[in-house]
Amino acid sequence: MMVRGETGAWFARAWRGVMVVGLACLGAAFVAGCEKQVMDTDIVVIGGAEVRAVVERGEVRPSGSGGVRLLDCRTADRFEQGRIPGSINFRAEQLRSGDAGARLKDANMLIVYGENPASGTAKALVKRLMALDYPRVRWYAGGYREWSSLKLPVEGRDAAAGEGGGPPAGEDDRR
Structure with missing residues (x-):
């Protein structure tokens, strides 16, 4: 009581x-x-010549502190077929992993690319990284298709076969 x-x-x-x-x-x-709202007008686009200069100067580092991370957000199969030298295959889902996020925070710059300028996956990843305050995020809108059409060096099966170039016209990273 x-x-x-x-x-x-x-x-x-x-x-x-x-x-x-x-x-x-x-x-x-x-x-x-x-979460910070990111508009399309907030995105900084980087051209093929700038990406080429970064690669040629040896600034691309897949891990470790500093340097530039090239994030290829296409499917794993497309990544294995061909990619810009030094790129890491990175999808938006990986941002949930603390380890993946920490690997990106240590970079001086993040350059994201997809298959081509129509890659909604790449643009969405850029916006997500910017919303999460990752440092100096850039979008290489030309993507792998532009890179390979310029006959620039590639890694992966395309390089082993002595070929450059992306997938047949009309295909993108949505497969």
Whole structure:
């Protein structure tokens, strides 16, 4: 049996507990909804000549601190077929992994590319990285198709076969 004073103390403790849980939930919802909005006009596009210069100067580093990370966001099969030298295959889903995210935070610049300028996957990854405040994110809109059409060096099966070039016309990274 509770005495009158104990009922009031119990109610106050219960109310404080409800308030703490409620504020924690409200705070979590606020943080989740506060991600920076990135517009298409915020994206910095980098051209093939600039990417070529970065590769030729040896600034591309797949891991470690500093340097430039070239992120190829195409499918793993397309990546294995051919890629810009030093690229890593990176999909947006990997941002959920703390290890993958840390590997990118150490870079001086991130250059994202897909198959071609119509690559929605590449553009979406650029916007996601920018929203998460990754450093100096750039979009190489010409992508692998432009790179290989310029007969620039490639890695992967295309290089082993002595070929450059992307997939047949009309295909992109949505396969």
